[in-house]
Amino acid sequence: xxxxxxxxxxxxxxxxxxxxxxxxxxxxxxxxxxxxxxxxxxxxxxxxxxxxxxxxxxxxxxxxxxxxxxxxxxxxxxxxxxx
Numbered sequence: 001x002x003x004x005x006x007x008x009x010x011x012x013x014x015x016x017x018x019x020x021x022x023x024x025x026x027x028x029x030x031x032x033x034x035x036x037x038x039x040x041x042x043x044x045x046x047x048x049x050x051x052x053x054x055x056x057x058x059x060x061x062x063x064x065x066x067x068x069x070x071x072x073x074x075x076x077x078x079x080x081x082x083x
Contacts, residue, residue, distance in 0.1 A: 008033065018032060018033070
């Protein structure tokens with residue numbers, strides 16, 4: 001898989017902190033930035049409601065041939081909840 005380059009501008013103090021952290025950890029600055037972006041995206045993914053997770057996974061609309069109004073048409077609820 002080919003990596004893609006993204007240009008990011010940092011304020012001077014943040015860049016100094018990034019550079020120092022890279023030196024302390026023995027890792028590249030780009031590795032630290034990639035890790036931070038991955039963690040942020042994971043946090044955002046966990047904050048999504050279940051419907052959005054299902055939509056991202058391609059599960060919404062996955063049933064072919066089903067009626068589109070099952071959850072909104074009162075006619076489909078006849079006898080629902082009765083014993």
